[in-house]
Amino acid sequence: xxxxxxxxETFAAQFATTLPPEMTDNEEKLxxxxxxxxxxxxxxxxxxxxxxxxxxxxxxxxxxxxxxxDFYSTDLGASIMRKSSVYFVDAMADINPxxxxxxxxxxxxxxxxxxxx
Numbered sequence: 881x882x883x884x885x886x887x888x889e890t891f892a893a894q895f896a897t898t899l900p901p902e903m904t905d906n907e908e909k910l911x912x913x914x915x916x917x918x919x920x921x922x923x924x925x926x927x928x929x930x931x932x933x934x935x936x937x938x939x940x941x942x943x944x945x946x947x948x949x950d951f952y953s954t955d956l957g958a959s960i961m962r963k964s965s966v967y968f969v970d971a972m973a974d975i976n977p978x979x980x981x982x983x984x985x986x987x988x989x990x991x992x993x994x995x996x997x
Contacts, residue, residue, distance in 0.1 A: 884962045886921045888914035897970040 884890060892914030896904045904910055921928070936945065951957040972979075 882961075884958075885965045886918055886925070888918040890914070890962070890965055891917040891921075893966045894969040897966070898973045 888911060892910045895910055895913055895917075940948070952961050
């Protein structure tokens with residue numbers, strides 16, 4: 881379930897939603913790119929797991945973690961987990977240009993507020 885987020889298929893789907901269409905019209909190349917990215921991530925998986933563990937204990941109670949485990953262990957939860965990263969990338973691909981524009985416009989004001997006097 882957790883490793884599904886880093887599968888070749890998940891990365892291929894992410895590439896398909898974020899790269900220009902001319903780069904993603906060859907399914908075989910898309911799958912190869914997904915495999916390469918998955919292999920790269922697998923090399924640092926222990927580091928990813930350590931960072932996630934450090935963060936999860938900071939933000940969730942044991943009861944919440946058990947509830948998440950129980951849910952994601954079901955067929956429905958596993959299905960949602962598999963789709964979540966692709967869904968997020970797909971949604972962000974549509975809105976990212978606007979988010980970048982808004983954040984760029986807000987940056988001077990934010991820097992002025994946070995500047996050390």
